[in-house]
Amino acid sequence: MNTLSSIQGQMLEKMQVLRAASQAPAVLPANGGEAAQGFADALKNAVHTVDARQHHASQTMAAVDSGRSDDLATAMIDGQKASVSFSALLQVRNKLVSAFDDIMRTPL
Numbered sequence: 001m002n003t004l005s006s007i008q009g010q011m012l013e014k015m016q017v018l019r020a021a022s023q024a025p026a027v028l029p030a031n032g033g034e035a036a037q038g039f040a041d042a043l044k045n046a047v048h049t050v051d052a053r054q055h056h057a058s059q060t061m062a063a064v065d066s067g068r069s070d071d072l073a074t075a076m077i078d079g080q081k082a083s084v085s086f087s088a089l090l091q092v093r094n095k096l097v098s099a100f101d102d103i104m105r106t107p108l
Contacts, residue, residue: 046092050085057082 057078063069 050089053085054082
């Protein structure tokens with residue numbers, strides 16, 4: 001009889017934990033608590049991020065070229081980061097265009 005009451009107690013504790021978890025606030029997105037605005041906004045943010053990274057890389061390269069900075073390694077790394085982010089953005093664009101073409105070719 002003692003084991004039955006202990007099992008019931010454990011089940012009651014688990015039920016209370018699950019009830020508390022179900023009443024807890026929803027999990028916030030990783031972007032600082034802001035809800036996603038939409039797919040178009042996500043793409044716009046990605047384009048702006050890549051653009052900012054390319055501008056930063058060109059500024060560091062211009063600083064090295066003009067002699068204001070002698071940190072060639074950082075300038076090269078920034079350039080590579082900009083290149084990789086641009087390539088990733090192009091791949092996403094290519095996938096989107098391919099998906100759009102597939103949808104347009106689908107017979108009705």
